[in-house]
Amino acid sequence: MAKNKHRGSSFDSFLDEEGMLDEVEAIAIKRVLASEVAAYLLANDVRKAAFAKRIHTSRSQLDRLLDAENPSVTLQTMVKAARGIGKKLEVSLG
Template identity: 45%
Template sequence: MSDFLDHGRELGEFEAVAVKETLAGQIAEAMKAQNISRRCLAERMKTSRSQISRLLDPKDGNVTIATLQRAARMVGRTLRVELV
């Protein structure tokens, strides 16, 4: 049973990293397409460049949905979260 639970936790963590990698990549692509620097995005979001670096780091999973929504808005996108 413990092995099963550990496997489920590992799978969940893997999925979370994959979602974060996808979102970080999409935000970075939108920034590049619009010629928005990290500094500029930080100013738009009224936050620090280090926070933007954490946001764009696919391995840093400590980003809130609210932060992702704000970043998406600042690059002209909408974040959609749904359960399937």
């Protein structure tokens, strides 16, 4: 029986070995932000067009942010969206 080379390793190390860690982390971060923004819009009865205008971005850019499967969103839009819901987006190098 072949020994599993991933046994005992972390999921992060597996993703890193497969060359997928950066992409998976970026998508996870974006999904958290998208979820927070969507919850804010719903809880405060704010329309997407009004929110996009308030944070000085386009409705299409906001739609890209809110689409959990779409990784195409700029860091600038993410910062604006976080500020728009009263939060601060923090990026750190660990």
